[in-house]
Amino acid sequence: xxxxxxxxxxxxxxxxxxxxxxxxxxxxxxxxxxxxxxxxxxxxxxxxxxxxxxxxxxxxxxxxxxxxxxxxxxxxxxxxxxxxxxxxxxxxxxxxxxxxxxxxxxxxxxxxxxxxxxxxxxxxxxxxxxxxxxxxxxxxxxxxxxxxxxxxxxxxxxxxxxxxxxxxxxxxxxxxxxxxxxxxxxxxxxxxxx
Amino acid sequence: xxxxxxxxxxxxxxxxxxxxxxxxxxxxxxxxxxxxxxxxxxxxxxxxxxxxxxxxxxxxxxxxxxxxxxxxxxxxxxxxxxxxxxxxxxxxxxxxxxxxxxxxxxxxxxxxxxxxxxxxxxxxxxxxxxxxxxxxxxxxxxxxxxxxxxxxxxxxxxxxxxxxxxxxxxxxxxxxxxxxxxxxxxxxxxxxxxxxxxxxxxxxxxxxxxxxxxxxxxxxxxxxxxxxxxxxxxxxxxxxxxxxxxxxxxxxxxxxxxxxxxxxxxxxxxxxxxxxxxxxxxxxxxxxxxxxxxxxxxxxxxxxxxxxxxxxxxxxxxxxxxxxxxxxxxxxxxxxxxxxxxxxxxxxxxxxxxxxxxxxxxxxxxxxxxxxxxxxxxxxxxxxxxxxxxxxxxxxxxxxxxxxxxxxxxxxxxxxxxxxxxxxxxxxxxxxxxxxxxxxxxxxxxxxxx
Numbered sequence: 061x062x063x064x065x066x067x068x069x070x071x072x073x074x075x076x077x078x079x080x081x082x083x084x085x086x087x088x089x090x091x092x093x094x095x096x097x098x099x100x101x102x103x104x105x106x107x108x109x110x111x112x113x114x115x116x117x118x119x120x121x122x123x124x125x126x127x128x129x130x131x132x133x134x135x136x137x138x139x140x141x142x143x144x145x146x147x148x149x150x151x152x153x154x155x156x157x158x159x160x161x162x163x164x165x166x167x168x169x170x171x172x173x174x175x176x177x178x179x180x181x182x183x184x185x186x187x188x189x190x191x192x193x194x195x196x197x198x199x200x201x202x203x204x205x206x207x208x209x210x211x212x213x214x215x216x217x218x219x220x221x222x223x224x225x226x227x228x229x230x231x232x233x234x235x236x237x238x239x240x241x242x243x244x245x246x247x248x249x250x251x252x253x254x
Numbered sequence: 255x256x257x258x259x260x261x262x263x264x265x266x267x268x269x270x271x272x273x274x275x276x277x278x279x280x281x282x283x284x285x286x287x288x289x290x291x292x293x294x295x296x297x298x299x300x301x302x303x304x305x306x307x308x309x310x311x312x313x314x315x316x317x318x319x320x321x322x323x324x325x326x327x328x329x330x331x332x333x334x335x336x337x338x339x340x341x342x343x344x345x346x347x348x349x350x351x352x353x354x355x356x357x358x359x360x361x362x363x364x365x366x367x368x369x370x371x372x373x374x375x376x377x378x379x380x381x382x383x384x385x386x387x388x389x390x391x392x393x394x395x396x397x398x399x400x401x402x403x404x405x406x407x408x409x410x411x412x413x414x415x416x417x418x419x420x421x422x423x424x425x426x427x428x429x430x431x432x433x434x435x436x437x438x439x440x441x442x443x444x445x446x447x448x449x450x451x452x453x454x455x456x457x458x459x460x461x462x463x464x465x466x467x468x469x470x471x472x473x474x475x476x477x478x479x480x481x482x483x484x485x486x487x488x489x490x491x492x493x494x495x496x497x498x499x500x501x502x503x504x505x506x507x508x509x510x511x512x513x514x515x516x517x518x519x520x521x522x523x524x525x526x527x528x529x530x531x532x533x534x535x536x537x538x539x540x541x542x543x544x545x546x547x548x549x550x551x552x553x554x555x556x557x558x559x560x561x562x563x564x565x566x567x568x569x570x571x572x573x574x575x576x577x578x579x580x581x582x583x584x585x586x587x588x589x590x591x592x593x594x595x596x597x598x599x600x601x602x603x604x605x606x607x608x609x610x611x612x613x614x615x616x617x618x619x620x621x622x623x624x625x626x627x628x629x630x631x632x633x634x635x636x637x638x639x640x641x642x643x644x645x646x647x648x649x650x651x652x653x654x655x656x657x658x659x660x661x662x663x664x665x666x667x668x669x670x671x672x673x674x675x676x677x678x679x680x681x682x683x684x685x686x687x688x689x690x691x692x693x694x695x696x697x698x699x700x701x702x703x704x
Contacts, residue, residue: 106522157575159577159586159587159588160586161585161586178463178464178465185516186514186515186516186517186518186524187513187514187515187516188516189516192639192641192642192643193514194633194634194639196633196634197634197637199634199637199639201639201640201641202579202641203577203641203642204577204578204579204586204640204641204642205575205576205577205578205579205586205588205641205642206577221584221586223579223584224581224584234522243584
């Protein structure tokens with residue numbers, strides 16, 4: 061009921077903005093649509109992280125790892141966010157249970173940060189973390205019904221769902237890279253509504 | 255922790271297995287009312303394997319195991335009438351195991367007392383019994399059992415029973431210490447976990463931090479406990495056809511399962527250990543029929559219907575806490591109760607059918623046996639995972655299959671028995687998921703009996 065009400069209010073707000081805009085007859089770009097994107101990221105299985113920016117929708121070079129340009133980064137199946145011990149930013153994240161598509165509004169509070177190297181905002185533990193690990197095949201599968209709500213460095217809200225993880229083909233004893241597929245909805249207007 | 259599926263390193267080796275056992279029983283009948291027997295059973299099993307890498311002949315792995323069991327037992331029977339016997343027994347189990355895969359030698363001992371009383375009232379047979387057992391590692395356990403059988407006619411018997419049981423953790427679950435360096439994981443028995451982690455810290459493979467310390471506690475396993483109920487009937491038709499039906503339900507708590515620790519050592523090794531977790535139940539029905547056509551031919555058929563589910567999973571589904579994601583569309587949805595098929599590796603349907611031929615004149619016979627195993631769930635089948643660890647998708651099932659065996663046998667004189675045949679005539683194999691099923695096997699056995 062709560063979400064229904066929120067989305068109804070959201071709809072009402074959009075209509076109000078839309079009608080006020082049409083009255084003035086210009087500035088159509090005030091209604092910026094949310095950005096929905098499915099992307100893949102190639103992460104190393106050891107040593108280095110791969111960094112990603114929601115705003116730009118692409119990978120951030122590792123020379124910028126000390127900047128606030130990136131939001132999250134992955135190595136194997138460990139996700140860090142740009143805050144605290146991991147970066148100079150103030151990215152916060154909530155691990156949310158439920159269905160990604162029907163989640164319409166980012167919470168006001170409850171965002172977690174990477175406080176220390178062993179206390180990260182996103183739990184990447186082998187059994188307790190965001191994925192299921194199959195010890196026989198060594199495959200990682202993101203847990204269904206779990207996704208992340210990010211608050212970025214410039215206070216924009218993003219909901220992110222990890223979709224799959226596949227090792228890149230390899231010849232040696234261990235895979236060097238893993239591809240993480242994920243989708244996200246980025247709200248460019250700074251509101252919490254998706 | 256990470257290793258390819260298709261890794262292949264050619265290895266060869268040999269195994270020497272020795273199996274020795276001794277059994278002595280002393281029986282006495284001092285009076286009309288009392289009889290007793292005392293027995294002692296001792297066995298030793300040892301196994302030594304060496305595995306070499308074929309490429310360069312270097313020793314890859316040595317596995318040694320030696321297991322000794324000594325089991326003295328005393329049983330007293332009271333009562334004149336065999337139909338209303340009382341039984342009292344006491345026994346002791348002493349077990350020692352040493353293995354290259356266990357940190358050190360381990361000894362286990364347990365003693366038990368059992369009692370049973372039987373009554374026959376008209377056509378009803380009642381048995382009340384109990385067993386009290388103390389294992390050195392666990393709390394004392396008492397398991398009662400009650401069974402009742404009623405004979406309506408000699409051909410029609412109704413049976414019911416209820417009882418509790420328990421299963422202590424085995425050596426592997428307690429003491430295993432197996433570092434599989436090839437596949438980069440370490441399986442550790444619950445009692446060895448603290449030692450192994452300490453050792454890893456000492457060798458600098460794990461950091462001495464709170465995450466590791468969280469597992470360096472007394473990791474106690476407790477026995478699995480169960481409550482079982484059975485209801486059955488036996489019916490014989492014209493003395494050559496028998497039907498048996500049995501309905502069963504078992505509730506098991508503290509089921510022991512393996513789990514992976516959220517730790518990875520600096521050389522990439524993952525850790526597995528054992529813990530008590532789930533509450534599961536199994537229920538179902540067994541039906542069997544046998545029919546003798548004539549002096550030569552008999553047919554036997556049996557079928558089992560089985561439901562085996564995890565109660566915690568059922569609760570989580572009811573609370574809407576388990577979701578699935580279709581890996582082809584990436585659409586997520588809550589798992590419905592009807593989607594949950596139960597535990598992996600259990601077939602809902604299974605059965606067997608055999609036809610036997612025996613001819614006394616030639617003292618030989620033949621048999622055809624078909625064993626059917628219905629479809630069953632396999633975790634991670636073909637890399638499939640819908641984002642939860644439960645069996646809730648048809649793509650997680652291995653198809654059912656039938657193994658067909660045929661054999662002939664003949665007695666050769668008083669002491670010899672010759673047998674030959676083919677197992678798995680259809681040559682069913684599934685090398686990846688069921689490597690224990692070999693293809694077609696031809697065999698000839700010559701048995702010698704004293």
